[in-house]
Amino acid sequence: MVEKDSHLNRESENHETLYGVSQETIRELEKTLEEGNKDAVQHLIAPLHAADVAVVIEYISPQLRDSLIEILRPQFDPYIFTHLNEIVREEVIEQLGTRDVAEAIGRLKSDDAVALIEDLEEDQQRKILEYIPLSDRVILEEVLTYPEDSAARLMQREIVCVPNFWTVEEALKYMTKERNLPEKFYDLFVVDPKHVPIGGVPLSLLLRQPPSTKIMDIMLVDIKKIPATMDQEDVALLFQKYGLVSAPVVDSAGRIIGMITVDDVVDVIEEEAEKDIMHLSRVTESDFYEPLLSTSYSRIRWLLITLINTLLAATVISQFQPTIQKMVALAVLMPITTAMGGNAGMQVVTVTVRALATRELGMANMSRAIRKEVLVGLINGIVFGGIMGTIAAFWFSDPALGMVLGGALVFNMMWAAVWGVILPILIEKMGMDPAISAGPFLTTTTDLLGFAIFLGLAWFFLI
Amino acid sequence: MVEKDSHLNRESENHETLYGVSQETIRELEKTLEEGNKDAVQHLIAPLHAADVAVVIEYISPQLRDSLIEILRPQFDPYIFTHLNEIVREEVIEQLGTRDVAEAIGRLKSDDAVALIEDLEEDQQRKILEYIPLSDRVILEEVLTYPEDSAARLMQREIVCVPNFWTVEEALKYMTKERNLPEKFYDLFVVDPKHVPIGGVPLSLLLRQPPSTKIMDIMLVDIKKIPATMDQEDVALLFQKYGLVSAPVVDSAGRIIGMITVDDVVDVIEEEAEKDIMHLSRVTESDFYEPLLSTSYSRIRWLLITLINTLLAATVISQFQPTIQKMVALAVLMPITTAMGGNAGMQVVTVTVRALATRELGMANMSRAIRKEVLVGLINGIVFGGIMGTIAAFWFSDPALGMVLGGALVFNMMWAAVWGVILPILIEKMGMDPAISAGPFLTTTTDLLGFAIFLGLAWFFLI
Numbered sequence: 001m002v003e004k005d006s007h008l009n010r011e012s013e014n015h016e017t018l019y020g021v022s023q024e025t026i027r028e029l030e031k032t033l034e035e036g037n038k039d040a041v042q043h044l045i046a047p048l049h050a051a052d053v054a055v056v057i058e059y060i061s062p063q064l065r066d067s068l069i070e071i072l073r074p075q076f077d078p079y080i081f082t083h084l085n086e087i088v089r090e091e092v093i094e095q096l097g098t099r100d101v102a103e104a105i106g107r108l109k110s111d112d113a114v115a116l117i118e119d120l121e122e123d124q125q126r127k128i129l130e131y132i133p134l135s136d137r138v139i140l141e142e143v144l145t146y147p148e149d150s151a152a153r154l155m156q157r158e159i160v161c162v163p164n165f166w167t168v169e170e171a172l173k174y175m176t177k178e179r180n181l182p183e184k185f186y187d188l189f190v191v192d193p194k195h196v197p198i199g200g201v202p203l204s205l206l207l208r209q210p211p212s213t214k215i216m217d218i219m220l221v222d223i224k225k226i227p228a229t230m231d232q233e234d235v236a237l238l239f240q241k242y243g244l245v246s247a248p249v250v251d252s253a254g255r256i257i258g259m260i261t262v263d264d265v266v267d268v269i270e271e272e273a274e275k276d277i278m279h280l281s282r283v284t285e286s287d288f289y290e291p292l293l294s295t296s297y298s299r300i301r302w303l304l305i306t307l308i309n310t311l312l313a314a315t316v317i318s319q320f321q322p323t324i325q326k327m328v329a330l331a332v333l334m335p336i337t338t339a340m341g342g343n344a345g346m347q348v349v350t351v352t353v354r355a356l357a358t359r360e361l362g363m364a365n366m367s368r369a370i371r372k373e374v375l376v377g378l379i380n381g382i383v384f385g386g387i388m389g390t391i392a393a394f395w396f397s398d399p400a401l402g403m404v405l406g407g408a409l410v411f412n413m414m415w416a417a418v419w420g421v422i423l424p425i426l427i428e429k430m431g432m433d434p435a436i437s438a439g440p441f442l443t444t445t446t447d448l449l450g451f452a453i454f455l456g457l458a459w460f461f462l463i
Numbered sequence: 464m465v466e467k468d469s470h471l472n473r474e475s476e477n478h479e480t481l482y483g484v485s486q487e488t489i490r491e492l493e494k495t496l497e498e499g500n501k502d503a504v505q506h507l508i509a510p511l512h513a514a515d516v517a518v519v520i521e522y523i524s525p526q527l528r529d530s531l532i533e534i535l536r537p538q539f540d541p542y543i544f545t546h547l548n549e550i551v552r553e554e555v556i557e558q559l560g561t562r563d564v565a566e567a568i569g570r571l572k573s574d575d576a577v578a579l580i581e582d583l584e585e586d587q588q589r590k591i592l593e594y595i596p597l598s599d600r601v602i603l604e605e606v607l608t609y610p611e612d613s614a615a616r617l618m619q620r621e622i623v624c625v626p627n628f629w630t631v632e633e634a635l636k637y638m639t640k641e642r643n644l645p646e647k648f649y650d651l652f653v654v655d656p657k658h659v660p661i662g663g664v665p666l667s668l669l670l671r672q673p674p675s676t677k678i679m680d681i682m683l684v685d686i687k688k689i690p691a692t693m694d695q696e697d698v699a700l701l702f703q704k705y706g707l708v709s710a711p712v713v714d715s716a717g718r719i720i721g722m723i724t725v726d727d728v729v730d731v732i733e734e735e736a737e738k739d740i741m742h743l744s745r746v747t748e749s750d751f752y753e754p755l756l757s758t759s760y761s762r763i764r765w766l767l768i769t770l771i772n773t774l775l776a777a778t779v780i781s782q783f784q785p786t787i788q789k790m791v792a793l794a795v796l797m798p799i800t801t802a803m804g805g806n807a808g809m810q811v812v813t814v815t816v817r818a819l820a821t822r823e824l825g826m827a828n829m830s831r832a833i834r835k836e837v838l839v840g841l842i843n844g845i846v847f848g849g850i851m852g853t854i855a856a857f858w859f860s861d862p863a864l865g866m867v868l869g870g871a872l873v874f875n876m877m878w879a880a881v882w883g884v885i886l887p888i889l890i891e892k893m894g895m896d897p898a899i900s901a902g903p904f905l906t907t908t909t910d911l912l913g914f915a916i917f918l919g920l921a922w923f924f925l926i
């Protein structure tokens with residue numbers, strides 16, 4: 001088993017350079033860029049996939065990045081944008097300038113163009129749209145009227161629609177002739193005369209039919225039509241749940257207006273999980289490439305919550321200064337209550353936030369979930385209250401002190417469990433993101449209550 | 464803007480029931496199950512997708528679940544297994560028994576069968592494999608010799624391969640005739656006589672070619688071959704980076720042995736992000752459906768780390784009991800140092816862990832990342848040291864106390880920043896998972912150092 005694993009690890013290391021750019025290539029590029037040898041740089045970049053050029057642009061230092069962009073400018077591959085980290089992308093767009101960026105966007109698929117434009121600031125958007133030819137611009141502007149993070153923003157307008165009375169042969173002939181098809185597609189959508197999708201035919205199914213077969217006889221009617229205003233998180237859950245590869249997007253009248261393909265959904269899944277990870281640890285997303293000062297600022301904003309939290313806790317403790325003076329052991333033990341309560345609470349918050357995000361937790365099983373967490377909190381409170389109480393009793397040769405610590409722990413861990421599951425649910429019901437606010441709220445209460453209960457019990461029973 | 468958003472929210476609520484099972488359906492099913500009306504239950508279940516039946520099984524109470532499984536047993540859809548939460552799945556498998564489960568597995572695609580079997584315990588695996596027909600069993604057993612979480616475990620054996628000298632017409636004819644093709648596929652793989660993949664043809668490209676076109680003239684040679692031993696996380700990154708829909712899996716001799724499709728990768732992305740989320744908050748994955756006591760146990764295991772951490776911290780504080788007795792304000796302020804250091808540290812750990820997981824952070828930009836985090840830590844340390852020091856100085860009318868708190872904060876937040884970025888990198892280099900261990904390690908040091916530095920400085924300068 002050990003051998004197999006180490007084998008896997010060794011191979012994994014090679015895989016890092018199996019595809020993509022090796023560290024050596026990056027080093028070589030850096031050297032060539034420093035020397036200012038344009039031809040050599042182009043020679044090194046040429047064989048790379050747009051995704052790998054994006055990696056190179058991200059990895060190298062800002063100075064070298066500027067020279068590289070200038071070298072790439074005349075034939076800038078617009079798909080590099082779609083793979084760039086948001087912050088680096090903004091810098092590249094700044095450097096290339098409105099006209100060149102607009103020209104590059106014109107060469108993108110409609111969904112990629114929208115993804116790029118929607119992240120820009122409004123006046124930058126307007127300037128770039130001005131440079132884009134009218135026919136493309138109208139399409140982009142229409143999509144931009146839909147809310148951010150909606151299905152419409154993910155979709156591409158290029159689709160393949162056929163009527164249900166066609167035969168397989170007619171559909172195949174249409175696809176060979178028609179030049180205005182999407183570059184890649186996986187399903188034909190079958191529409192009625194009003195352009196309402198009524199079925200789908202996966203290409204792998206179409207290919208295996210005799211030419212005279214009627215489309216209506218082979219089409220799958222169990223297709224998942226996606227309303228243009230559906231939230232991208234729901235789109236991602238839909239694709240994931242039903243294993244979709246592409247799905248039609250419909251407007252409010254039910255007419256097909258585009259399709260979403262799985263590659264866009266993969267990015268959404270990653271993005272949404274990333275958001276939850278970052279918010280639960282109180283960081284803003286994607287700050288790896290953010291400049292120093294703006295990283296510092298965004299971290300400070302979140303740490304201010306901790307600051308207020310700890311100041312409140314300090315105020316609570318300060319009420320018990322005479323008590324602590326009489327019994328310094330309290331100062332030694334008091335961080336235990338808050339640390340255990342805070343950590344136990346974050347466990348429950350994390351599980352609940354994720355269960356809500358993946359729809360594992362819904363109205364139907366909510367009361368069962370709450371009941372379970374309360375019981376787990378009670379059990380764990382008793383376990384740790386017992387352990388810590390016993391340790392404290394022996395440590396300070398004071399059984400009463402042990403009982404006070406134990407009691408405070410049971411109470412605080414129960415509290416953390418109850419509110420750890422209820423808070424995220426309440427916050428979500430209020431239409432806010434529980435990943436952002438449930439944690440800080442809960443830790444504030446476990447801190448304040450932890451100190452108050454422990455020191456209060458001590459003041460009442462021990463002094 | 465507000466109106467648009469509320470519109471989106473209202474629509475989102477409907478989307479929840481647009482596809483999948485509504486709460487009403489679940490309530491109705493629960494009632495019917497309680498009444499023991501088998502026909503009515505089957506009537507309610509029949510129109511549901513396997514993924515939705517899985518949701519029902521997860522949502523209803525364990526008692527009703529048992530009755531539902533008995534009703535479904537005669538025609539159990541094996542794809543329900545692939546959508547079930549791991550823990551619930553185990554219970555269902557237990558209830559159905561070896562023979563019925565083996566029979567159901569025989570009806571699954573090879574990749575889904577492997578996914579199901581690999582999660583079972585060894586003797587259960589053996590028992591179920593015994594019931595599976597020899598030809599299928601050999602394939603399953605071969606795949607199971609590859610390491611867990613490797614590409615081979617994700618692949619399906621059913622693929623479409625064509626030689627490069629065929630024409631489009633020949634390929635199409637082969638696909639119409641051959642009955643042993645995968646149910647869904649998106650690319651033809653072009654292989655040489657040794658079965659080494661040399662190219663790929665997306666179906667949407669194939670369809671638009673004149674019949675006489677040679678496969679070798681249209682095939683894309685830039686295909687990403689996936690070694691069977693590649694880690695699933697790397698497979699997922701590859702699909703995501705290059706927007707793949709399917710890719711060939713090759714053995715150590717480079718021969719094609721299967722393919723991985725994007726739907727499996729979507730699950731891996733979700734799974735890997737989930738692992739990181741849970742581990743960073745010190746919980747085990749997927750414990751939403753775990754039984755009470757085993758949830759309690761798995762939470763306790765992680766909380767023991769916090770317990771040891773806080774006991775060590777208490778030991779540090781206890782060294783300073785005489786100092787605290789002389790100046791109780793220290794007890795009031797000391798949690799501030801550790802809370803700020805701990806939270807600032809977790810921010811850096813989270814960003815670093817994710818940047819490592821998504822390969823945003825690599826050898827090439829490591830030193831730049833470390834330098835940046837140290838500077839951010841220094842800036843934020845000075846900001847919060849300044850704020851808190853000033854507050855403390857005025858609160859207790861003691862400028863020296865303010866300076867001690869400020870100094871301790873600067874030091875602890877710097878420490879958190881430096882080790883917050885270095886620890887995950889070191890842990891990953893040692894071949895371990897930084898999401899699991901970096902956080903607890905770091906918080907232990909910020910706690911111990913936070914108390915030690917603050918109380919130590921106070922003892923030295925103030926007493």
